[in-house]
Amino acid sequence: MDLKEKARQKLTERGVTIDDMAILVLDAQLKYNPSLTMDACKEAIESVLAKREVIHTILTGIALDEATEKNQLEPEINKIILDDTPLYGIDEILALSIVNIYGTIALTNFGYLDKVKPGIVGKIDKLGKDSIECHTFLDDIVSAIIAAAMSRIAHH
């Protein structure tokens, strides 16, 4: 399987679909562009998911979430990541590898999504907070992909 396919498969396995992300792009951008379609938003998400940096970030972040779920890390850091301690910020930093390459519109949208946690972002955050699964890195990565797609649409 090529890397791009692998990254998409991991997102699906962890409970995130293209549609989950595209609908948040549509919700946010319709007010700037009333003729925007769900198809255009899905295309924007697909385009973000094809970038090498994005693929690397997805695979690395989910690897950390999964290793944490399996208790494979040293106890101190395993506990910090599992609890998503409020002052732990490495998850947001990892997401910057996606956000940065899409410019400042992506950056401010990322900050907003990370605070407000709409739709799929809130859903996976809650699964993590309830300790059913570990999504400490995934929720920030998903916010970053959505923010990047928003920026892409604004620039086109």
Add this chain to the structure above:
Amino acid sequence: MDLKEKARQKLTERGVTIDDMAILVLDAQLKYNPSLTMDACKEAIESVLAKREVIHTILTGIALDEATEKNQLEPEINKIILDDTPLYGIDEILALSIVNIYGTIALTNFGYLDKVKPGIVGKIDKLGKDSIECHTFLDDIVSAIIAAAMSRIAHH
């Protein structure tokens, strides 16, 4: 006058007080810390305003706003800054010089403030959008100072 005093004087001249910024810190952080006081928020703002990088950013950003108001820049860039064109992102980048040094909590709060524009942030943004004054750089700098103070409080 020393640089720190100069930066504060320029903020006041351009319509931004310590209290305007501290109240937004209090509003946002009370839910995490119900015993937080306005005095503690003002102290956090003062501490941010004492940092060299912050002083340099304030003086540079307001200098650009003022030069734009006076029509001193080449017509193409003067117009872009005056209109605060949606795809112009140099104002957010400048604000990163403040946000970055306060970690990821500052970063996500900055994104949120930049989208929602509460209180003083919205007030100066509106003065700019109505073309009464040019605040293209100032509104982002004020958001960054507030976000930095929030991060400082969260970390203490």
Add this chain to the structure above:
Amino acid sequence: MDLKEKARQKLTERGVTIDDMAILVLDAQLKYNPSLTMDACKEAIESVLAKREVIHTILTGIALDEATEKNQLEPEINKIILDDTPLYGIDEILALSIVNIYGTIALTNFGYLDKVKPGIVGKIDKLGKDSIECHTFLDDIVSAIIAAAMSRIAHH
């Protein structure tokens, strides 16, 4: 004149040509790719110069350099920018608006160029340091454009 043409005209006016930048790309990347040509490096520079964020950064940074040369800013900040005080870092921050969108290869190359100052970077830095002209922002912007072009070549 469109914005892209304007940005290129300003670079030329301030003493920087496409060839000056492309030669540094070639020098640095030949060891990774011995068949790289000067034409490919010029093309990479041209591609960077066509990006909206890059155009905005060039026009804003040179506007600050020129306003400083003309003594149009408040005396405190005019002196800091004119002297390119070692602890003034807003010039590097502005350059990040270019570097960030080209990923981490651009980031590390930018840091290297900013320290070593080869070719055109050193030439304009020296003109600035000798107080003949003010190039506080321009030398970082030129380093950022070169670093971005290097990253583009590495990724293709």
Add this chain to the structure above:
Amino acid sequence: MDLKEKARQKLTERGVTIDDMAILVLDAQLKYNPSLTMDACKEAIESVLAKREVIHTILTGIALDEATEKNQLEPEINKIILDDTPLYGIDEILALSIVNIYGTIALTNFGYLDKVKPGIVGKIDKLGKDSIECHTFLDDIVSAIIAAAMSRIAHH
């Protein structure tokens, strides 16, 4: 053991001492400050190592290196991290969580150290490249700590 102690213990276990890092700070900063001592450089490194963000980054980055050595990640990403593929940039991004909070002097020094790889940076990079151990994240984290200490000294 508290987190700060744990981070230092992991650095030692992975072959990095305070002295290894302090000597590179001294080497680089002596030309700006001829009376700088090794003790002052060690103190600067210690101060960087006491920051929460730095501790989190060290523990997360080494956890990824160790999980990779043990082949615990999915094969695709395990191979990318083990090989430190040139276009994999998540290691540099992680290091930004340290570099960003120390301002632009840290940023440019980080880029320089990452290219030139002096002393301990080159030593652990070589151990990684020779596939004896996996130090894909560690070499960037060590560069970031050194760059942060350099910035701290320049600002004091």
